Amino acid sequence: MIRYRPFELHTHTVHSDGDFTPAALVQAAHDFGCAGIALTDHNTDAGMQEIYEAARDSLLPVIPGIEWTTYYGHMLVIGCQRYVDWRFAKPDTIDDYIADVVASDGVVGIAHPFSMGGVLYTGGFWEFQVQNWERVSYVEVWSKGENDTRVENERALAWWTGMLNQGHRLALTAGRDWHRPDEKPRLCALTYLGLLDGEITPDMVKDALRRGRTFVTFGPTVAVEVRQDGRCFGLGDTLQAGHTQMTVSVDETARKSCWQQWEIRPEAVRLTANGTMVREEPYTGQPICFAFEAEEGWMRIELLGSHQGGQGNRELLAMTSPIYVHSCS
Numbered sequence: 659m660i661r662y663r664p665f666e667l668h669t670h671t672v673h674s675d676g677d678f679t680p681a682a683l684v685q686a687a688h689d690f691g692c693a694g695i696a697l698t699d700h701n702t703d704a705g706m707q708e709i710y711e712a713a714r715d716s717l718l719p720v721i722p723g724i725e726w727t728t729y730y731g732h733m734l735v736i737g738c739q740r741y742v743d744w745r746f747a748k749p750d751t752i753d754d755y756i757a758d759v760v761a762s763d764g765v766v767g768i769a770h771p772f773s774m775g776g777v778l779y780t781g782g783f784w785e786f787q788v789q790n791w792e793r794v795s796y797v798e799v800w801s802k803g804e805n806d807t808r809v810e811n812e813r814a815l816a817w818w819t820g821m822l823n824q825g826h827r828l829a830l831t832a833g834r835d836w837h838r839p840d841e842k843p844r845l846c847a848l849t850y851l852g853l854l855d856g857e858i859t860p861d862m863v864k865d866a867l868r869r870g871r872t873f874v875t876f877g878p879t880v881a882v883e884v885r886q887d888g889r890c891f892g893l894g895d896t897l898q899a900g901h902t903q904m905t906v907s908v909d910e911t912a913r914k915s916c917w918q919q920w921e922i923r924p925e926a927v928r929l930t931a932n933g934t935m936v937r938e939e940p941y942t943g944q945p946i947c948f949a950f951e952a953e954e955g956w957m958r959i960e961l962l963g964s965h966q967g968g969q970g971n972r973e974l975l976a977m978t979s980p981i982y983v984h985s986c987s
Contacts, residue, residue, distance in 0.1 A: 659854070659855050660852045660853065660854060660871065660892065661852070661853060661854075661855055662850040662851065662852050662853075662871075662873065662879065662881070663693035663694070663850060663851060663853055663858070664691060664692055664693050664848045664849070664850050664912075664913060665692060665693060665694050665695060665696070665848065665849050665850070665851050665863070666687055666690070666692050666695045666696070666833075666834055666836060666848060666849070667695070667696040667698070667721075667723075667734065667736070667767075667798075667831055667833055667849055668696070668698050668725070668734065668769065668798065668801075668831075668833030668834060668835050668836065669683055669687070669695055669696065669697055669698060669834070669835075669836045670698065670699050670700065670725075670835075670836065670837045671683055671697065671699055671705045671709070672705075673699045673702055673704045673705035673708075674699035674700035674701070674702055674705075674725075675700060675837065676699070676836075676837040676838060677837060677838035677839070678836070678837070678838060678839070679708075679712075680697075680705050680708040680709035680711075680712045681708075681709075681712035682839070683695070683697075683709065683712075683836070684709060684712045684713045684716055684718055684720070685716070686836070686839060687718060687836075688716055688718050690846075690848075690916055691848075691913035691915070691916045692718065692848065693718075693719070693858065694718060694719035694720065694721065694858050694863070695718065695719075695720055695721070696720070696721040696722070696723040696734075696736055696863070697709050697720055697721070697722065697723055698723040698724060698725040698734055698735075698736075699724065699725065700724075700725050700727040701724060701725070701726065701727050701744060702724065703722060703723075703724055703741070706720075706722050719858040719859070719863075721736060721737055721860045721863050722736075722737060722738070722860065723735060723736045723737065723738075724738070724744075725769060726744040726747070727744075727781060728744060728747060728781050729781045730747070730748070730749050730752075730781060730784075730785040730786050731768070731769075731771070731781060731782070731783065731784040731785055731786045732768075732769040732770065732773070732781060732782055732784075733756075733766060733767070733768060733769060733786075734766070734767040734768070734769050734798070734833075735759050735764050735765070735766060736764060736765040736766075736767065736860075736863070736864060736867065737763065737764055737765055737860045737861075737863065737864045738759055738762045738763065738764030739762045739763045739764070740762050742755065742758045742759050742762060742764070747786075749785055749786050749787045750787055752786040752787065752788055753788060753789050753790050753793075756788070756790070756793045756794065757790075757793060759793075760793045763864070764864075765795045765796075765864045765867045765868060766793060766794050766795055767794070767795060767796040767797065767798060767831060767867070768784055768794065768796070768797045768798060769782075769798045769801070769833060769835075770782055770798055770801035770802075770807070770810065770814070770833065770835065771783070771784035771797065771798070771813075771814050771817060772784070772810040772811075772813040772814050772817070773801065773807065773810055774810065791821070791826045791827075791828070792827075794828065795828070795829060795867045795868050795870075796828060796829040796830060796831050796867055796870075796872065796979075797814065797817075797818045797821070797828050797829075797830055797831070798814070798830075798831050798832065798833040799811065799814045799815050799818050799830040799831070799832070799874070799977075800814075800815075800830075800831075800832035800833070800847045800874055801814070801832070801833050801835055802833075802834060802835050802846070803834070803844040803845060803846045804844070804845040804846065804847070804876060804965075805844075805845075806844070818830060819933050820933075822932075822933070822955075822956050822980060823932060823933050823955070827870065827980070827982065828870075829867060829869075829870040829871075829872045829894065829979040829980075830872060830873075830874060830977065830978075830979050831849040831867075831872055831874060832846075832847035832848060832849050832874035832875075833849075834846045834847075834848075843919065845876055845917065845920050845965065846876070847874050847875060847876045848874070848875065848913075849872055849873075849874050850872065850873050850874070850875065850879060851863060851866040851867070851871060851872055852866050852869075852871030852872070852892065852893060852894075853866055853871075869894045870893060870894025870979040870980065871892065871893050871894045871979070872893065872894075872978075872979045873893065873959075873976060873977065873978040873979060874976065874977055875961070875975060875976035875977075876917065876920075876922060876965070876975050876976065877910075877913075877914075877917040877918075877920070877922040877965075877975060877976075878908050878909060878910045878912070878922065878924050878961065878975065878976060879908070879909045879912045879976070880906060880907070880908055880909075880927075880959055880961055880976050880978060881906070881907040881908075881909070882904065882905075882906055882959050882978055882981070883904070883905045884897065884902060884903070884904045884905075884981060885902070885903045885904075885905075886898065886900065886901070886902050886903070886952075887900075891981060892981070893978050893979050893980075893981060894979055894980070894981070894982075895981055895982070896981075896982040896983070896984050897952065897981065897982075897983055897984070898952075898983070898984060898985075898986060899951075899952050899953055899954050899983050899984065899985040899986070900951065900952060901949070901950075901951060901952075902948075902949070902950055902951070902952040903947065903948070903949050904929065904947070904948040904949075904950075904959075905945050905946070905947050905948075906927050906945065906946045906947075906948070906959055907945040907946075908924055908927070908941060908943075908961060910924065910943075920965045920966050921964075921965055921966050922963060922964075922965045922975060923963050923964050923965070924941045924961055924962070924963040924975060925940065925941055925962055925963040925964065925972060926938055926939065926940050926941055926961075926962045926963070926972065927939050927941055927946045927959065927960070927961055927962075928959070928960040928961075928962060929948050929950070929957060929958075929959060930957065930958055930959075930960055931952070931953065931955060931956065931957040931983075932953065932955040932956060932957075936948075936950060936957070937950065941961075941963070952983045953983060953985075954983050954984060954985035955982075955983055956980035956981065956982050956983065957980060957981050957983065958977060958978045958979065958980050958981070959977070959978045960974055960976070960977050960978075961974070961975045961976035961977070962974060962975060963975045
């Protein structure tokens with residue numbers, strides 16, 4: 659059985675440019691309601707042994723990773739079985755390096771593709787010229803906190819949507835890009851991964867990312883079940899074009915102690931297909947059912963609402979990775 663569990667997949671410690679000790683990061687992730695984290699220090703895995711030891715007593719799984727930090731973009735490499743040298747990757751040779759990571763059982767994700775950086779921070783903007791996108795598993799569509807990188811995240815969402823419209827299969831994630839304790843509480847999204855029941859392992863996390871079993875949320879969780887011709891499908895799956903029934907359930911209790919201070923209120927559930935809204939229904943606390951003719955391409959669910967008592971301007975509260983649709987013709 660697949661169960662979705664909350665992860666933070668983009669973190670840093672004192673072993674690169676973070677202020678967290680590995681033990682402090684584990685504690686902060688535990689307090690934020692994470693079921694596991696990936697440690698992705700910049701260009702090093704030096705903190706892995708220390709964080710494994712720190713996480714042992716808390717039983718918080720830690721997945722090995724590195725954030726490749728270059729002048730041409732930042733790339734998250736998760737669960738690679740050996741170190742792949744990033745230093746000589748150039749925009750027109752990145753495919754060779756990605757192939758090496760994948761051959762070493764690693765998962766590749768694009769970090770904050772439109773981060774503008776600053777005087778002392780370069781390369782956050784994605785400029786690598788990927789030719790084979792089949793080897794890239796996901797895009798970090800939401801980065802940092804809700805108000806920290808709004809314009810950059812809007813550009814990332816539009817770019818990811820365009821990539822899906824071009825036929826690429828890319829899951830989405832949220833990355834807090836967590837470097838240090840917050841001076842004051844801030845609203846940050848988490849990535850939920852669809853994992854098999856049982857002890858969480860790096861292989862389970864990598865499988866979820868590869869298969870596109872992910873959704874991101876600032877608070878409430880979403881569950882999506884699609885039925886077609888007596889068969890059941892979920893996030894990342896592929897179904898045939900034609901009559902489709904979808905049920906969307908929203909859970910306002912998951913991790914509520916971590917986000918209730920922002921007064922998050924779901925207001926509507928939207929079905930988007932191939933970049934266009936298909937249906938939108940008001941959220942009443944009950945599961946929402948859509949019946950429609952699925953067309954070739956992709957579709958995702960978006961949860962809209964308000965937070966901090968805001969009125970009028972609805973925000974995206976949660977969003978799923980795609981379900982894909984194949985036409986027989």
